[in-house]
Amino acid sequence: MMDHIQILSYLPFYPLLSFLLLVAFGQRLSWLMATVLSVGAMALSALSSAYLLQVAMVSPDTVINAQLWQWFKLGDESINFALRLDSLSMVMISVVSGVGFLIHAYAAAYMKGDDNFSRFMAYMNLFIVAMLLLVLADNLVLLYLGWEGVGLCSFLLIGFWYQNPANAMAAKKAFIVTRVGDTFLAIGLFLLFRETGSLTINDITALASSNYLLENDMAFWICLLLVGGAVGKSAQLPLQTWLPDAMAGPTPVSALIHAATMVTAGVYLIARMQGLFMLTSEVMTIVAWVGALTLLLAGLAALGQSDIKRVLAYSTMSQIGYMMLALGAGAFSAGVMHLMTHAFFKALLFLTAGSIILALHHQQNMFKMGGLLKKLPLISVLFIIGIAALIAFPGTSGFVSKEAILAELYSSATAGPMFWWMGVIGALITSIYSFRMLFITFFGEYRGDDAVHPVTDKLQLIPLIILAVLALAGGLLTLDLSALFPAMPTTSGDPAWLHTVAIATPLIGIVIAYFVYFPKPGRAIADPDESVDASNTSFNLYSFLQRGLGFDTLYNTLLVKPFLFISKLNKNDIIDQLVHGIRWNVQTWHEVFKASQNGQLRWYGAMLGVGVALLIAIVLVTSGGVNTGGGAL
Incomplete structure (x- = not known):
């Protein structure tokens, strides 16, 4: 029988072996054989994670190290290909392999008719390999390998249908924008090695706890560079523009990127290096500002979207903002908890949206839907469960994690009352745009041109039902992270009314959305893109929100056009x-x-x-x- 170290060692190699086989023999494999290979590999990883989770729940302080081989040397420092499992990485591998398995199973049904099915599943497996290496790495070099791996796989998957130029452009945009953050991260790692002589995470954490880096300002600059890497990968201000365009990929890709893998990488990085970040409260406050501003701006942008997947994309950006806000406030456990519950309900939302899109002949415009509660009752109920968790409705997993974040903001030494109010206003906006989407899509009369095909494929439905159960009860899955995340200092006690306001805010948002967006007799539900006059002020506001508050236009004007002009001017240098x-x-x-x-x-x-x-x-x-x-x- 394999011991814990062997089980941990094999964990990322099941999907890696599947990737290699699919690449080598994909053209010769039937759909069933490719499915068994790809989904079966994910099942093995998920079962291994479940076993290790049982070990971690029995003894939360358990740390398992698996050194596979020595990779190379940097001076006197040995960089090993080694994996480390503690309570934080346990949460991450449970999300990556567990939710990843459900997404793979769904993807096998969703992509069944695609001519390049084996290649698609190979890319999906490789994505999981890179993410598992990222979260299990015991040193920052191996972490960076996984970090770049998920960036490469996102490029391959977002642009999977590259025959459409828009999809290829979206893939390039994601790759280039995240490379900006990756460059900051690489520079930060160089400085960290210069200052500490090590890139092993345990050694750096020990040095940080001894205040080794406080002799100069290097802790501030290193942490700031790490934040630069995190905001790129997790689509936070100011490097958030790639995420909505990533919807060009197949819907299972959207679920994988937005729920279980890539966008959580930046959150994981900051949480993993929390010992370093706690040396500089200024950077912690910067992280809180980044998260707070992102969750508000992304929420506003979601109010101006007509594409159901883009609404969910901006929702992801906003929810990652809550995680960043929690990390900046020192609420590391609450931020990681929200990372886990968000994976449950956001995967549910994206996959149910994928089923709706298939049932409506690849229609993604919400204003071409309507009345789906009657036409697709099971899918509608599952989507509503995901929405309830998204807005933190009491009794759902999202309620548990989001309330845990808000509970620590008000008296945080690196956040405070202003950030609490920003979080609450963000919850109000979340409730409004979520129920806007819900009312327009599922209520009223059907406004589409084609007949609605019922969803009957069990390979699609079973993962959705499991995710719905997790979206409701996932808040009960807790691990003790106190050993990793010591308590942060607080400023004062919280007023008694904070909890009541936090619970009531999403309910107020539902009421507002009902009066503004619920289909009523005599009120036509028209697509704003088609029905509103361009000279109308409200249309201008809607268009501004639809374009993501103009960040693409701003960057195109300030960065892209000058760069292209200089390139053409200096082509004969x-x-x-x-x-x-x-x-x-x-x-x-x-x-x-x-x-x-x-x-x-x-x-x-x-x-x-x-x-x-x-x-x-x-x-x-x-x-x-x-x-x-x-x-x-």
Whole structure:
């Protein structure tokens, strides 16, 4: 029987083996064989995680280390390919492998008719491999390998249907924007190694606890660079613009990126390096500001979307903002808890949205839907459960985690009352845009042009039902993270009314959404993109929200256009001229020597004579020079 170390060691290699087999033999495999390989590998990883979770629940302080091999050396520091499992990485692998397994099973049904099904499932498996390495790495070099791996896989999956130029552009955008954050992270790791001489996470945490980096300002700058990496991967301000466009990928990809893997990587990084971040309260406050502003701006942008997947995309951005806000306030356990519950209900929402899109012949515009509660009752109920958890309705997993975050904001030394109010206002906006989506999509009369196909595929429905149960009861799945995340200092006690206001706020949002968006007799539900006059002020506001509050336009004006202008202006710069000069030199001598090879014997004889004459002349000149310099003969 395998021990804990062996089970941990094999965990990322099941999907890796599946990836290699699918890439090597994918064209020869039937849908069933490819499904068994890809989903079966995920099942093995999920079962391994479930076993390790039982071990962690019995003894929360358990740490399992698995050193597979020595990777390379950096000076005196050995960088090992080694995995480390503690309570934080236990939460992460449970989410990645558990929710990832359900998404893979759903994806097998969703993508069944695609000509490149095996390639798609191979990319999905590779995505899980990269994420498992990221969260299990015992050093920051291996973490960075997984970090770049999920970036590569996101590019491959978002642009999976690359035949459509818009999909290819969305993939490139995601890759380029996240590379900006990755560059910040890489610089931060270089500085961290220079200051500590180590990139092993345990060693850095120990040095941080001894205040080793407080002798200068390096802790501030290192943490700020790590935040730069986190905001890119987790789509937070100011590097959030890639996430809505990532909806170009197949819907299971959206669920995988938004729920279980990529966007949680930045949250995990900050939580994992919390010992370092606690050395500098200024950066903690910056993280809180990033999270608070992102959750508000993303919530407002969600109010202006007509595409059901883009609403959920901005919702993801907003919920990751809550996690960042929690981390900045020192509520690490609450932030990680929300990461887990968010994976449950957001995967549920994306996958049910995928079933709706399939049932409506790939229609994604909510204003072309309506009345789906009657036409798709089971899918509608499952979607409503996801919405309830999203708005933190009492009794759901989202309520448990979001209330835990809000409960620690008001008296946090690095956050405070202002951030609590921002979190509450964000909860109000979340409730309004969520029920806007719900009322427009599921109530009133059906406004589509095509017949609605019922969803009967069990491979689609079973994962949705399991996720719905987790969205309701997932808040009961808790691990003791107190050993990893010591309590942060607080400023004062909380007023008694905070909890009541936090609970009532989402309910107020439901009432507002009902009066504004609920379909009523005599009120037409028209697509604002088509029905509102461009000169109308409200349309301008709606268009502003729909464009994500103009960040793409701003970046295009300030960064993209000037860069393209300089590139065109400087396309013949000195470096290019040097390269072209080398080409000209080689090409010229090639033509000269080629002209001398004409096959005529007289020409060759003449050239030989000229060569001999030149050689004699050189010898005479050289000899004369020597005699002249050396005196008389």
